Amino acid sequence: MSNNLSHAELLKRPGNRIGFGTIATFVIAALFFVSLFAIGFTPERMLEVPGGVAEVLSFFWPADMAYGWERVLPAIIESIQIAWIGTIIAAILSLPLALFGARTLFPRLARVVKLISATARAFPEILLAIYFVPIVGLGAFAGALAIGISSVGMLTKLGAEVVDSLDFGTVEAVEAAGGSRILALRWAVLPAVLPEIIAHWLFRFELNIRASAVLGVVGAGGVGGVLLNTLRYRHFDKAAAVLILTILVVLAIDTVSGEIRRKIIRG
Structure with a gap:
């Protein structure tokens, strides 16, 4: 039996194929990060959120x-x-x-x-x-x-x-x-x-x-x-x-x- 396998035969093997799930996961992750930057997300702004929430809540209390x-x-x-x-x-x-x-x-x-x-x-x-x-x-x-x-x-x-x-x-x-x-x-x-x-x-x-x-x-x-x-x-x-x-x-x-x-x- 020949050990020389064609490229098409290698792709047919389960371990060598890139499945739809892998591609979909990559696309979803890429869109997620692109959207984050598009809306102006930064780690610094995220760290400011807890303090901002506490400050706003202080205005609402007591009801x-x-x-x-x-x-x-x-x-x-x-x-x-x-x-x-x-x-x-x-x-x-x-x-x-x-x-x-x-x-x-x-x-x-x-x-x-x-x-x-x-x-x-x-x-x-x-x-x-x-x-x-x-x-x-x-x-x-x-x-x-x-x-x-x-x-x-x-x-x-x-x-x-x-x-x-x-x-x-x-x-x-x-x-x-x-x-x-x-x-x-x-x-x-x-x-x-x-x-x-x-x-x-x-x-x-x-x-x-x-x-x-x-x-x-x-x-x-x-x-x-x-x-x-x-x-x-x-x-x-x-x-x-x-x-x-x-x-x-x-x-x-x-x-x-x-x-x-x-x-x-x-x-």
Whole structure:
């Protein structure tokens, strides 16, 4: 047997090949370091961060919690209402889109739905709020519309993935008995996928509460406007109350929503 191996044969050996993972790791690392320098990162600036954080926190303490109870709680409630209405809008719109976006059920239509979903996900809530404020005016309604439209994309994508994971045999059984594809959706698909889809709705509601807290900055209602005013007039103690109460409310809602989601999924 000849010991002279060609270059192609050497490359075929596992130990001599540069795999895709190695190349991807190198590219990701290179992009990371290039991005660091592009944003002006230096080790010296990073070392200054802890001291700067401590100095800023000293401005916020002690918090004026009396202001928080009087002014912040109503604004937080409004943020929750914005998130809830936006989530309901998204749930109503995304459910049929998720069904028609399933490749196993409607392969041709799924491409169109996928494009709609990707387009909706491309716009952050705050940009949509800037767009809706001149149309419907300042206030919570603009925020709810922004939250709703932005959430449709994510919920449609997640819902379609849930439907695609379903055993297609149940649909075929309904159709074999003489039922239409729509009847199969109603009696075979929806009962199987709805619990997981509702869990996705609740998770999106948690995310929407965080998003709605920012929309007040552009006049779309919620606690963001209150926070902006306290910072604008350098009332840092009041701003601290806004942040503390917002964090507490968000954590409480996350806990309750997470427990509800677990119970829904378990059945």
